[in-house]
Amino acid sequence: MKKHYEHQEIESQMQALWDSLNIYKFDPNTKAPIYSIDTPPPTVSGSLHMGHIFSYAQGEMIARYKRMRGYNIFYPFGFDDNGLPTERLVEKEEQILAKNLSRSEFNLKCLDTTKKYEAEFKTLWQSLGFSVDWTLQYETINPISQRISQRSFIDLYEKGKVYHKNSPVLWCTECQTSIAQAELDAKAKQTLFNTLIFKTSDGEAIEIATTRPELLNGTTALFIHPSDNRHAHLIGKTAYVPLYNYAIPIIADDAVEIEKGSGIVMCATFGDITDLEWYEKHNLPYRKVIMPDGTISQETPFIGGLTVAKARHLIIDLLKDNDLLTSSDTIEHHVSTHERCGSPIEIIPSKQWYIDILTEKKRFLEAGDQINWYPAHMKNRYLNWVENLKWDWCISRQRYFGVPFPLWYCSECGKVKLADESQLPVNPLESNPIAPCSCGCNTFMPETAVLDTWATSSVTPQINALWGEKRKRLSSNPTEDERVQKNDSFMPMSMRTQAHEIIRTWAFYTIVKSLYHTGEIPWKDIMICGFVLAKKGEKISKSKNNATLSPQALIQTHSADAIRYWAATAKLGTDTFFSEDELGASKRFINKLWNASKFSISHLQDFSIENEMKLLPIDKWIIERCKETMLLAQRHLDQYELGLARHEIDLLFWRDFCDYYLEIVKDRLYKPEKHGTLERAGAQYALYISLLMILKLYAIFTPHITEYIYQIFYSDKEQFESLHQMRWCEITLLKDHYLIYGDTIKTAIAEVRKYKSEKALSLKSEIDEVIIECPKEIQEMIFDNKMDIIACCNAKRLILNNRKVIL
Numbered sequence: 001m002k003k004h005y006e007h008q009e010i011e012s013q014m015q016a017l018w019d020s021l022n023i024y025k026f027d028p029n030t031k032a033p034i035y036s037i038d039t040p041p042p043t044v045s046g047s048l049h050m051g052h053i054f055s056y057a058q059g060e061m062i063a064r065y066k067r068m069r070g071y072n073i074f075y076p077f078g079f080d081d082n083g084l085p086t087e088r089l090v091e092k093e094e095q096i097l098a099k100n101l102s103r104s105e106f107n108l109k110c111l112d113t114t115k116k117y118e119a120e121f122k123t124l125w126q127s128l129g130f131s132v133d134w135t136l137q138y139e140t141i142n143p144i145s146q147r148i149s150q151r152s153f154i155d156l157y158e159k160g161k162v163y164h165k166n167s168p169v170l171w172c173t174e175c176q177t178s179i180a181q182a183e184l185d186a187k188a189k190q191t192l193f194n195t196l197i198f199k200t201s202d203g204e205a206i207e208i209a210t211t212r213p214e215l216l217n218g219t220t221a222l223f224i225h226p227s228d229n230r231h232a233h234l235i236g237k238t239a240y241v242p243l244y245n246y247a248i249p250i251i252a253d254d255a256v257e258i259e260k261g262s263g264i265v266m267c268a269t270f271g272d273i274t275d276l277e278w279y280e281k282h283n284l285p286y287r288k289v290i291m292p293d294g295t296i297s298q299e300t301p302f303i304g305g306l307t308v309a310k311a312r313h314l315i316i317d318l319l320k321d322n323d324l325l326t327s328s329d330t331i332e333h334h335v336s337t338h339e340r341c342g343s344p345i346e347i348i349p350s351k352q353w354y355i356d357i358l359t360e361k362k363r364f365l366e367a368g369d370q371i372n373w374y375p376a377h378m379k380n381r382y383l384n385w386v387e388n389l390k391w392d393w394c395i396s397r398q399r400y401f402g403v404p405f406p407l408w409y410c411s412e413c414g415k416v417k418l419a420d421e422s423q424l425p426v427n428p429l430e431s432n433p434i435a436p437c438s439c440g441c442n443t444f445m446p447e448t449a450v451l452d453t454w455a456t457s458s459v460t461p462q463i464n465a466l467w468g469e470k471r472k473r474l475s476s477n478p479t480e481d482e483r484v485q486k487n488d489s490f491m492p493m494s495m496r497t498q499a500h501e502i503i504r505t506w507a508f509y510t511i512v513k514s515l516y517h518t519g520e521i522p523w524k525d526i527m528i529c530g531f532v533l534a535k536k537g538e539k540i541s542k543s544k545n546n547a548t549l550s551p552q553a554l555i556q557t558h559s560a561d562a563i564r565y566w567a568a569t570a571k572l573g574t575d576t577f578f579s580e581d582e583l584g585a586s587k588r589f590i591n592k593l594w595n596a597s598k599f600s601i602s603h604l605q606d607f608s609i610e611n612e613m614k615l616l617p618i619d620k621w622i623i624e625r626c627k628e629t630m631l632l633a634q635r636h637l638d639q640y641e642l643g644l645a646r647h648e649i650d651l652l653f654w655r656d657f658c659d660y661y662l663e664i665v666k667d668r669l670y671k672p673e674k675h676g677t678l679e680r681a682g683a684q685y686a687l688y689i690s691l692l693m694i695l696k697l698y699a700i701f702t703p704h705i706t707e708y709i710y711q712i713f714y715s716d717k718e719q720f721e722s723l724h725q726m727r728w729c730e731i732t733l734l735k736d737h738y739l740i741y742g743d744t745i746k747t748a749i750a751e752v753r754k755y756k757s758e759k760a761l762s763l764k765s766e767i768d769e770v771i772i773e774c775p776k777e778i779q780e781m782i783f784d785n786k787m788d789i790i791a792c793c794n795a796k797r798l799i800l801n802n803r804k805v806i807l
Contacts, residue, residue: 001601001712005594007559011704015129017711023722024067024131026074028473035071036493037063038460038523040506041078041140043453044114045085048124050578053551055529057567058642059497060130062527064700065637066494067131068728074473074490076136076464078145079121081114082402083453084175084340089113090401098400099176103429110401114141124551128560129703131724138463140456141403146425149456150406151468152513153395154418156355157407161516162395164416166351168269168276169394170336173294173308174343177398178352180452181391182505184345186334192312195262195327196319198222201238201247206231207326209261211333213319214311215268217244217300218289223265223278225256231264242324243315244301251282270347272336273390290346353396353405353449357512361386367511370521374640375573378500378528385504393509395455402450408433412441458509461522465490493523500528500573527640530575549580561702562586568642568701589650590705593698596658597709600691603669604684604713613681617781618788621742622661622686624735625652626693631731633697642701649697657690660746667791675787692718699723741778745789748772752793764794771799 018024039059042052067073087098090106090113098106118139125132138145156162169178191211198206208222219241224231235252255274256265267278269286278284288297296311298304302318303311319325335344357364364386373379396405404427406419417433419426428446436442459467466473473490492514498506507526514522554563558580565586570576629652636645665683672680692714699706703724710723720726752770756763770793774782779801782789786798 001594001598001709005590005705005708007561007590007704008556010708011127011129011560014704014707014711015126017707018129018131018722018724021721021725023725024073024075024133026133026136027072030072032070032072034074034490034494035063035066036074036464036490036495037076038464038493038496038510039075039077040498040502041080041138041457041460042121043083043085044079044081044117044121045089046117048121048551049532050549050551050554051532053128053563054532054567054576054578055497055499056125056130057128057564058529058572059527060128060132061564061568061642061700062495062497062637062640064131064703064724065728067724068696068699068726069634070727073131073133074136074464074493075132076138077122077125077130077132077134078138078140078460078463079114079118080140080453080457081118082110082141082450082456084177084397084399085453086110086114087399087401088175088340089117103400106400111141114139124555127552127555128564131703136464140453140463141401143425144466144469145456145463146403148459148463148467148469149403149451150419150424150426151421152459152462152517153451153455154406154421155517157416157418159516161356162353163356164351164353166349168279168347169350169352170391171292171346171348171350172338172341172343173290173292173346174341175338175399176292178350178394178396179338179340179345180394180454181389182385182393182454182508183339185337185339185342187337187342187344188332189335189344190330190332191335192316193261193327193329193331193333194316194319194325196242196266197324197326198239198242198266200234200250201240204234206234206239206264207262208264208266210266210271211331212268212271212312213315214296214303214308215271215289216241216315218268218270218287219244219248219266220269220284220287221248221267221278221282222250223253223256223267224250225258225263226252226254228256228258228263234264243318243322253278253282273347276347277390286349290348292348292350294346352394354392354394355455355512355516357393358389358391360512360515361389363515364508364511367515367521371511371523372525374525374527375571378503378526378573381500381503382507385508393512395452396449397452398448399450402453403456404428404450405447407447408444409447410437410439410441411443411445413437413439415439417444454505454509457506458513459517461491461493461510461514462517464493467491467517491518492521495525495527496523497527497529499531501531503528525640528573530570530573532578533575534578549578554580554583558583558587559590559704561590561704565589565646565702568646571643572639572641590702592654592658593702593705593709596653596662597691597695599662600687601709601713604688607681607684607688609685609688609717611681611684612678613685614676614678615682615685616679616785616788617738617741617778618661618664618745618785619682619686620735621738621745622656622690623693624738625656625742626690626697627729627731628734628739630693630697630728631734634728634731637700646701649694649701652697653694656742656746657694660742660749661686661690664745664749664788664792668788693729695723696726696728699726737778737781740775741781744772744774744778744782745785748789749792752795766794766796768795769797769799770795773801776801 063073063075090110172179194213195207195209198208222239224235234250237250238247239250267275270276291297296303296306303314337344368382406426408417408428417437420434510522562583566582629648632648633645668675668680668683695706707723790798
């Protein structure tokens with residue numbers, strides 16, 4: 001072995017070795033149990049950052065762990081390459097606007113851009129040593145994914161779970177599309193809290209506070225809490241809107257916050273979700289103010305055609321000029337924004353497609369209980385989200401690069417005409433139905449909206465299982481007409497890995513689709529990872545422009561294994577900070593593993609497993625400690641707790657193996673003439689076994705260095721071509737007396753080291769004696785190891801339970 005580990009050369013060599021051995025390829029014919037992983041397809045919206053590395057690497061480590069536990073790993077990887085994020089990326093890079101190009105021309109530019117970024121993403125995952133079967137790769141815009149997504153829509157339509165409705169919808173004026181409730185963020189913003197004067201029909205002045213005076217011409221009612229004694233006399237009367245001077249009713253409703261502002265609330269169509277709820281509850285009229293492009297309707301007096309911001313300033317000035325504004329105070333409040341662009345959302349009427357979710361909330365809550373959540377408390381986020389749903393899922397988007405709705409509208413009767421299965425995937429802008437409408441008409445208008453990207457990425461289990469496709473995952477010779485609506489080996493999948501911020505979207509939507517399509521939960525387990533924080537409370541993300549450290553550059557400088565080791569630090573589901581300094585601990589570990597392995601292998605050159613040998617108690621102890629650690633790590637990893645598992649393995653490696661065992665047996669390895677040839681062979685055997693077990697334990701975290709060490713020494717001695725084809729041991733019984741014995745020896749040596757340190761002595765300094773008090777059941781074991789102990793402590797004699805042992 002070289003003096004130093006050269007990761008830049010070795011990591012690419014190991015990746016090439018794995019490819020040549022094909023060890024990560026899913027085997028559809030093996031009898032081994034399948035462990036299937038549903039991994040989030042990263043959105044093609046820019047470069048990946050350390051936040052992505054953190055969560056994706058954790059899921060990949062579980063794949064490696066389950067593979068070494070004997071599972072046949074089904075580990076596909078995809079790319080979410082359609083929808084608004086990709087469109088915005090293309091518009092930014094190409095310096096164009098999608099609306100200024102034909103849809104086909106813009107889509108071609110999107111496809112070119114996605115290919116470039118997907119190649120970069122794949123190269124990054126491969127450089128991290130991801131054990132993915134790349135033959136299973138999918139893209140959410142590819143024909144198979146489009147077909148399954150469109151099949152999903154048709155299935156939901158035929159089951160009565162989707163509907164078309166002209167109604168108020170959440171709308172992003174920046175992206176100029178409808179959005180779903182799950183795409184909302186809340187942003188703290190400074191604004192003016194304006195107190196206006198309304199007057200009743202009998203001339204009484206009423207003060208109303210609002211942050212949105214530009215919606216005055218959209219006011220449809222005033223609301224008062226029924227128990228508000230200050231204003232109860234106003235309920236049932238009529239008020240007049242300032243500046244616009246039209247009459248509106250004053251209505252009682254217990255949703256009014258009595259302590260907020262004057263206690264009287266202006267309802268306009270639509271300032272917020274409460275306005276919408278009152279609009280529907282009290283059957284109020286709709287008054288148009290905000291247009292889809294974010295401007296004020298031309299029909300609105302005084303401010304028509306202006307942007308919202310300019311209209312707000314102008315209307316405030318007009319109120320002041322007419323003595324209708326009593327105060328205007330700066331406050332900070334939370335505004336609903338679009339998570340994709342950060343722009344405030346509006347609520348405007350629009351005809352959209354929805355999936356019914358509100359009528360099935362109980363079913364979704366029950367599904368949450370059927371899934372194993374790791375960590376368990378993350379289930380509460382899911383349950384809280386479902387319990388507080390207020391909108392059905394809007395799945396139509398007024399955009400360009402997405403999966404088309406597979407339908408047309410009859411030009412004669414307006415009825416929906418669905419595409420035939422044989423047409424999928426279909427673009428209704430370029431194709432026509434293959435049969436006339438039920439009314440006999442043969443002319444149709446295509447649906448121009450596209451499906452929300454979540455409507456496709458929510459069927460990743462179905463994409464992975466080739467749901468409804470003629471080709472089957474587990475049949476190498478399918479018949480031509482063979483179709484599989486459900487494959488029990490894949491659905492439900494074994495595990496979904498994802499970050500916690502998309503519980504409300506990806507987790508929830510996938511559960512909805514799976515229940516509606518198959519009647520089953522989509523996966524048995526869900527592993528929720530945390531964020532990487534750039535600073536307290538702020539996650540690393542492309543949108544915040546704080547992802548300054550390039551993963552590829554960090555890999556080149558510090559190694560993929562160093563980054564992976566760091567990614568396995570945190571407790572599952574917790575957020576962690578990252579700076580380049582965080583990789584210092586990883587590099588120290590890699591150097592330590594390299595040097596410990598180099599020392600061990602240097603003493604194993606003449607060793608054969610067939611050699612005659614004598615194992616001393618300390619040799620049996622280190623093997624038992626490896627078994628104990630493997631058992632502890634398994635318990636943590638079965639709960640997806642990578643950080644806790646790595647902590648246990650680190651304790652074994654740094655403390656027990658390096659600090660104690662290697663130091664204890666060093667003299668025996670170097671001096672067989674003093675300790676005995678059989679005894680040296682026993683130490684070699686323990687060294688061989690314990691180092692191999694340590695390599696297997698670390699293989700899931702740091703696959704490159706462990707594989708390289710295996711290739712240097714073990715590959716021609718073991719029956720496996722790769723360390724990653726090996727299995728973790730099945731451990732049923734530990735020999736506790738050896739563990740007690742080892743703890744006793746470690747305590748004694750630690751005390752000797754402490755004594756020498758306090759006396760300012762070198763650790764190599766000779767001392768007169770070592771005194772050990774121990775339980776009688778391990779006394780003989782310590783006596784058997786007396787020469788190792790005396791040599792390690794550099795003592796003249798050992799006194800064991802008042803029994804003097806002199807060499």
